[in-house]
Amino acid sequence: MPHDAPNPRPELDRLQRWMQEVIVHPGTIAQAIASPGAEREIPSEKLAEVVLPSHSLSPAERVGVYHGMYLMRMEEALAADYPVIRHFLGDKTFNDLVREYVQSHPSRSYTLNRLGDHLPRFFADRTEWPQAEFLRDLARLELAMTEAFDEQEFSVLGGEELAAVPPEHWEHARLRPIAALRLLPLKYSVVPHLEAYHRDRPSPTPRRRATWIVVYRRDYSVLRLELSRAEHDLLRTLIDGVPLGEALAAAADQKSARKQDRVFRWFKTWIAEGFFTGVDVSSPAV
Amino acid sequence: MSDNRWSFPDLGLGIGLRTTHYAHILSQEPEVGFFEILTENYLDTGGRPLHILDRISERYPVVMHGVSMSIGSTDPIDLDYLAKVKALAERTGALWVSDHICWTGILGRNTHDLLPLPYTEQSLRHAVARIRTVQEFLEGPLVLENPSTYLEFADSDMKEWEFVARLAEEADCGLLFDVNNVYVSAYNHGYDPVTYIDAIPGDRVCQYHLAGHTNKGSHIIDTHSDHVLDPVWELYGHTLRTVGLRATLLEWDAEIPAFEVVHQEVLKADEWRRQEVARAA
Numbered sequence: 001m002p003h004d005a006p007n008p009r010p011e012l013d014r015l016q017r018w019m020q021e022v023i024v025h026p027g028t029i030a031q032a033i034a035s036p037g038a039e040r041e042i043p044s045e046k047l048a049e050v051v052l053p054s055h056s057l058s059p060a061e062r063v064g065v066y067h068g069m070y071l072m073r074m075e076e077a078l079a080a081d082y083p084v085i086r087h088f089l090g091d092k093t094f095n096d097l098v099r100e101y102v103q104s105h106p107s108r109s110y111t112l113n114r115l116g117d118h119l120p121r122f123f124a125d126r127t128e129w130p131q132a133e134f135l136r137d138l139a140r141l142e143l144a145m146t147e148a149f150d151e152q153e154f155s156v157l158g159g160e161e162l163a164a165v166p167p168e169h170w171e172h173a174r175l176r177p178i179a180a181l182r183l184l185p186l187k188y189s190v191v192p193h194l195e196a197y198h199r200d201r202p203s204p205t206p207r208r209r210a211t212w213i214v215v216y217r218r219d220y221s222v223l224r225l226e227l228s229r230a231e232h233d234l235l236r237t238l239i240d241g242v243p244l245g246e247a248l249a250a251a252a253d254q255k256s257a258r259k260q261d262r263v264f265r266w267f268k269t270w271i272a273e274g275f276f277t278g279v280d281v282s283s284p285a286v
Numbered sequence: 287m288s289d290n291r292w293s294f295p296d297l298g299l300g301i302g303l304r305t306t307h308y309a310h311i312l313s314q315e316p317e318v319g320f321f322e323i324l325t326e327n328y329l330d331t332g333g334r335p336l337h338i339l340d341r342i343s344e345r346y347p348v349v350m351h352g353v354s355m356s357i358g359s360t361d362p363i364d365l366d367y368l369a370k371v372k373a374l375a376e377r378t379g380a381l382w383v384s385d386h387i388c389w390t391g392i393l394g395r396n397t398h399d400l401l402p403l404p405y406t407e408q409s410l411r412h413a414v415a416r417i418r419t420v421q422e423f424l425e426g427p428l429v430l431e432n433p434s435t436y437l438e439f440a441d442s443d444m445k446e447w448e449f450v451a452r453l454a455e456e457a458d459c460g461l462l463f464d465v466n467n468v469y470v471s472a473y474n475h476g477y478d479p480v481t482y483i484d485a486i487p488g489d490r491v492c493q494y495h496l497a498g499h500t501n502k503g504s505h506i507i508d509t510h511s512d513h514v515l516d517p518v519w520e521l522y523g524h525t526l527r528t529v530g531l532r533a534t535l536l537e538w539d540a541e542i543p544a545f546e547v548v549h550q551e552v553l554k555a556d557e558w559r560r561q562e563v564a565r566a567a
Contacts, residue, residue, distance in 0.1 A: 012408055013360040015439070016392045016401075023397055052438045055476050056504035062437035065505065066399060073398055107396045110354035110367045111326045152332030180333070220334035 015050070018042040022063055024106065026071075026099045029064035071095075074102045077112040082119065082142045084190075085135060087197040100126075113150065119143065134206035137186040138193060141224075144182035144215040148222045151180035156218075156274035169281040171245030175238050176278040180217035183236055186210070191226060218274045225273070231266050235275070289530065292427055292460065294382055294492045297347050297533035299552045299559075301545075304538070308338050310545040318346060318549065322535050323378070325352035325385075329370045343378040349493065349533070350375055351462075354396060355385035355420065357430065358403040358413050361392050368423050375424070382492055384429035384462045387413070387450060404439035405449040410456070417457035429460035429492045434470040434499075434508035446471065447485035454490040461486065463529065464495035465522045466514065470506045479521055488529035496522060496555065497537040511540035513551055519558065526562040534559070 018041035025032030034044045042050055051059035075098045079086050086094040105118040120143060123129060123136035156178065165173055189209040196203045212232035215224045227235065234251040238244075252263040270276070298319030303311075310316070321342060328339055342348070352371065356364075375383050388400040403409045421428050432450050444452075454461050463486060472479035498512030514522075514536070522534075536552035 012404070012406075012412060013392070015404060016360055016389060019401060020392050020395065020397060023399070023401075024395070050440055052440050054438075054474060054505065059437070061504075065436040065507070066401065069399060070397055107398060108394050109396060110364065111330060112398055113327075113330065149333050150331040153337065217333065220337055
């Protein structure tokens with residue numbers, strides 16, 4: 001028998017390839033068994049030679065138990081990570097989304113916690129999805145929240161540590177952000193949808209409005225703050241490791257006491273909220 | 287009836303650690319013999335789950351139960367995953383590490399289901415070799431659970447209980463004997479669960495699982511969503527008589543009720559254990 005000829009008593013690897021093809025197929029169990037991927041491993045007419053019937057189920061129905069549970073498990077996992085998108089779309093459309101998403105981004109990890117990592121990218125690629133641009137922003141927010149939830153814990157930079165930095169080192173000092181910090185420039189206003197979900201109210205109609213959000217974790221709770229464009233830009237430069245002198249000079253006009261006060265207030269809030277874990281006071285490399 | 291060959295302790299009655307019960311456990315410190323954690327939930331997090339686990343593992347014995355080792359898969363063993371499992375076991379002081387006799391995916395994918403193996407000599411050789419590799423890596427015995435299954439392969443050379451017994455002996459691994467799974471699979475495949483239990487090498491059994499299930503009429507699904515049914519309790523009693531007392535854990539993973547409800551459910555096992563102690567005396 002040629003090596004690649006379908007074998008009615010398949011070897012273990014062929015049997016596993018076949019079963020996985022059937023289980024993850026997005027159609028009905030009959031379509032799954034007759035799909036090209038499954039037929040390549042085990043011809044559908046040979047099914048009864050591979051899987052036994054039970055007292056009450058045919059071979060196809062028995063494989064169908066696994067096939068049905070696969071999508072349910074994926075729906076459950078993505079609903080846990082994207083409850084606001086599910087609330088916005090409704091169960092049926094959300095389940096359609098999951099069916100399509102896992103075809104292009106199946107789990108390749110030992111954990112389901114990372115199944116939804118590609119959802120923002122999915123909406124960026126699938127512009128035919130209604131409201132894809134808005135959904136991408138909403139997905140970015142929800143993904144940032146799950147990432148912040150799971151990031152490593154770091155001690156938080158306190159006011160006393162900052163005060164201990166000698167004045168002559170301030171200009172070149174760089175702040176180190178905590179791992180659980182995500183800065184999101186968004187095209188849509190998404191916070192009303194988050195609030196609608198938490199209050200169990202209908203989701204509002206998406207509204208295009210530039211929004212800047214920082215998601216972070218403090219005392220093991222995931223929190224968020226809406227920022228102004230200027231706040232976002234300064235925080236971005238600090239997160240990127242730009243020295244304080246350079247970052248602050250760009251954000252606060254040295255001649256405007258009002259702008260300097262504003263930056264001071266932002267800074268005070270960010271330190272109080274625990275955005276940073278440390279400050280490096282070494283001089284920059286020449 | 288005997289002890290297990292590694293002298294893993296009989297930890298009494300335990301509960302699967304679930305996030306919905308964190309606050310109750312930390313504030314009330316209930317009297318529980320041990321907690322079993324779902325390994326994968328704690329591998330890639332540095333946040334609240336790991337923080338809570340650290341606190342719980344300081345106060346209670348912990349055992350680890352995974353769902354992604356995929357010991358029967360024809361894909362290569364994921365050594366990065368194993369390294370994380372080993373590190374978590376060291377961090378928590380887990381008394382043993384368990385997973386399932388199954389495969390979960392192939393070609394790099396994970397279906398996150400406990401998929402059945404054909405009970406053939408080829409599957410047996412394949413799984414035994416992989417278990418030995420894992421045990422060398424973990425530097426200790428791997429404990430494997432009999433899963434609930436919903437289909438049987440036509441080319442199986444042996445019954446499930448023969449496969450499980452030979453696997454344990456030839457790989458020199460432990461068994462986590464899930465009594466509910468035996469009931470579920472026996473119903474689905476039409477065999478006698480007592481025959482299964484009587485064939486299990488008792489000295490390999492390190493732990494028992496109990497759980498509720500959902501009977502669909504045509505078949506039973508292992509949903510872990512309800513109380514343990516009476517026929518499963520009867521099988522647990524029979525298992526105690528044939529294998530002996532072992533750490534016994536209740537799994538409740540869907541429609542999870544208040545901690546007290548889960549706790550009361552597992553405490554029902556105490557009466558069965560007392561009967562066995564009295565009988566053996």
